[in-house]
Amino acid sequence: MKTAIDTRRILDQLEAQHPDAGTALDYGNAYELLVATILSAQSTDRRINLVTPELFRRFPDAHALAAATPAVLEPLIHATGFFRAKAKSLIGMATALVERHGGRVPADMAALVALPGVGRKTANVVLGHALGVPGLAVDRHVLRVANRIGIAASDDPEVVESQLTSKLPRARWTRASDTLILHGRRICRPKPLCDQCAVRDDCDYFARVILPARRAARPRTSPSRGTRRVRPPRR
Numbered sequence: 001m002k003t004a005i006d007t008r009r010i011l012d013q014l015e016a017q018h019p020d021a022g023t024a025l026d027y028g029n030a031y032e033l034l035v036a037t038i039l040s041a042q043s044t045d046r047r048i049n050l051v052t053p054e055l056f057r058r059f060p061d062a063h064a065l066a067a068a069t070p071a072v073l074e075p076l077i078h079a080t081g082f083f084r085a086k087a088k089s090l091i092g093m094a095t096a097l098v099e100r101h102g103g104r105v106p107a108d109m110a111a112l113v114a115l116p117g118v119g120r121k122t123a124n125v126v127l128g129h130a131l132g133v134p135g136l137a138v139d140r141h142v143l144r145v146a147n148r149i150g151i152a153a154s155d156d157p158e159v160v161e162s163q164l165t166s167k168l169p170r171a172r173w174t175r176a177s178d179t180l181i182l183h184g185r186r187i188c189r190p191k192p193l194c195d196q197c198a199v200r201d202d203c204d205y206f207a208r209v210i211l212p213a214r215r216a217a218r219p220r221t222s223p224s225r226g227t228r229r230v231r232p233p234r235r
């Protein structure tokens, strides 16, 4: 796995390639971002942004959402997929916010992950973007990109979070996550666009997998082709 110095340099290059990195979810406060992030599971940010304006208008805070019924909530979030489970999570999360935190979103990882429907990834997104507490959210993009480059080495999101945060200063955590997510969406897709990648020369996957595959795919030239005949010297 790459050193802390290399990891920071690689992140510098990726941040330069994606200066617009940040969450694409629309929100006005920590409550709204928490709701939007829970809804974003197995969906796209664009789809969530189409649904949340009406949702936030009808349920502007945790108190309103805690009083919602699944019958009212489910049609509003139907387009995000898994709407029954998400409605249950949202009502449970809002009820817990009201009962444990007076309706406010706590700026604390342990308190956030204790809420129904909230895992470390969601908690880190909300902490980093809406509560001013650095958080390195690890989603499937971060997992894939970090492992391919070699700045992390694990299939477990929590382990990858720990490996990356141990090599980066706290102030860089949120942006590092946003950058790796965007790189995974735009360039380092499941089928990666390595020739457009700013860190190709540092990437373990490029060196070990992509480059040898390209060499193997090159057409072979016959030994005689391209070789100039040398005339025997005149006597």
Ligand code: SF4
Pocket (backbone or CB within 6 Å): 145, 148, 149, 187, 188, 189, 192, 193, 194, 195, 197, 198, 199, 200, 201, 203, 204, 205, 206
């Ligand atoms: S070189 Fe290719 S595999 Fe490596 S990070 Fe860039 S896009 Fe991903």
